[in-house]
Amino acid sequence: MKQKVKKLGIGICGIVAALTVLCSPHIVKAEDQGELMFNTVYQFEGGNDYEYSLTLPESGALNIKFIADGNDSTRINMEDLYGNTITKSWPYDGYSGSYNTIYNLKAGSYKIRFHGGAGSPLASGSMQCAFISANETFAENLETTNDEASVASEISNPAAASIRGQFAINDATDCYTFTIRKAVNVSVSFKSGLQAVDLQLYNDAFDLEHRETSIAAGSHKYTYTLPAGTYYLVIKNANKDITGTYDLVIKTAELKKSAVNSVKSSQSKTATVSVKKVAGVTGYQIQMATNSTFTKGKKTVNVTTNKATIKKLTSKKKYYVRVRTYTKVENNEKCYSGWSKVKTIKIK
Numbered sequence: 035m036k037q038k039v040k041k042l043g044i045g046i047c048g049i050v051a052a053l054t055v056l057c058s059p060h061i062v063k064a065e066d067q068g069e070l071m072f073n074t075v076y077q078f079e080g081g082n083d084y085e086y087s088l089t090l091p092e093s094g095a096l097n098i099k100f101i102a103d104g105n106d107s108t109r110i111n112m113e114d115l116y117g118n119t120i121t122k123s124w125p126y127d128g129y130s131g132s133y134n135t136i137y138n139l140k141a142g143s144y145k146i147r148f149h150g151g152a153g154s155p156l157a158s159g160s161m162q163c164a165f166i167s168a169n170e171t172f173a174e175n176l177e178t179t180n181d182e183a184s185v186a187s188e189i190s191n192p193a194a195a196s197i198r199g200q201f202a203i204n205d206a207t208d209c210y211t212f213t214i215r216k217a218v219n220v221s222v223s224f225k226s227g228l229q230a231v232d233l234q235l236y237n238d239a240f241d242l243e244h245r246e247t248s249i250a251a252g253s254h255k256y257t258y259t260l261p262a263g264t265y266y267l268v269i270k271n272a273n274k275d276i277t278g279t280y281d282l283v284i285k286t287a288e289l290k291k292s293a294v295n296s297v298k299s300s301q302s303k304t305a306t307v308s309v310k311k312v313a314g315v316t317g318y319q320i321q322m323a324t325n326s327t328f329t330k331g332k333k334t335v336n337v338t339t340n341k342a343t344i345k346k347l348t349s350k351k352k353y354y355v356r357v358r359t360y361t362k363v364e365n366n367e368k369c370y371s372g373w374s375k376v377k378t379i380k381i382k
Contacts, residue, residue, distance in 0.1 A: 070146060075162045078148060088112075088144040093174055093200050094167040095278075096137045100148075102159040114176055115143040120203055138168070138202040138277040142176030168200035168279050172210075179205065183240070183266050186211040189284060192220065197282040201228065201271040210267045210282075217261045217369035218286040225253045226280035230272040238264040243364055248272065259289065259361045261369050289371035290359060292318055292340075297355045297379045303347045305379055307355060311340045315359040319370065320344070322353045326376065336360070347381045354378055 070076075070086035078084060090096065098110065112120040121137060148161065172180055172187035180187040189195045192212035199208050214220070224233065231249040235258065236242055243265070244258050267284075271277065293310040300306070307320050317338040324331035331351070335342050347353065355378065359371040 077160045085147045088146045090141045092167045093140045097164040099134050100161045101132045111147045171197045181207045193286045195284040200279045201277045206271040208269045213264045221257045221285045223255045223283040227251045229276050232270040234268040236266040291371045292357045293374045294377045299382045305344050309340045309357045316362045320357050
């Protein structure tokens, strides 16, 4: 029995030792340079420079925590795989204690260097990095972007699209494209913690249709009446010192319809039509014809009030009547709603 107890005691000690190793922070000496690992503590000795490769699997936030042992003058530099500087001269001169900073970056490969400044390469202390994905709807990296119309991310269903995007230190522009098959009202909702965002909407000829500037942090909604066609929505971060994620929601809704309230014929070859008023539209298009498919004896008038008198009709003839609203947009182009229900009248 004693023999068995002794063996069991050794087993317990081994388990405790293993758990201690698993639960302890993974500490790597800075001399072992190579690929920088997330959630790993790196220790630095004064008088040395250190460079690591860093791979971000997705666009997101890189959180760097540096703990200085003394009043050393330290710096962090970062560049992408093309040698473009991402950040330099980290404000850490003569700082003793801990310091956190967050870099929003596109996915890809980077180099990160820890070194001293002011002619003294001292970086005594420890550092560790953590990463949080931006969860972008349209993934970007150093090679693949949506920064211009030729590589715009396509929104397949503009009737109801919800998009998560990110503005990074090295990504200040996102471009989206969508196509609508008929004239509709398009609502664009934008929510972020950013301070100055510009939103631009272009048609397929790249004529600027609408523009919103200096959108502040918070939730904002814009509604545009657009004819059928292809559009490009360009979003730019005007204040590159503030980066982070944003939420973009696009929805479409049919244009408001009118209805034929009444149609009367009190004079020969004449009809008076009254239609339902609709707020926010430019006017009404009233149509009359001698058949229900509106292909024979058709008369069409555009009015800006909700009443119209239509003349030169055929006496003693039955007419069909319908109405639709229209809204003028850029270049005086008219966007029409769907047609109303049909009413009939016999002309005097």
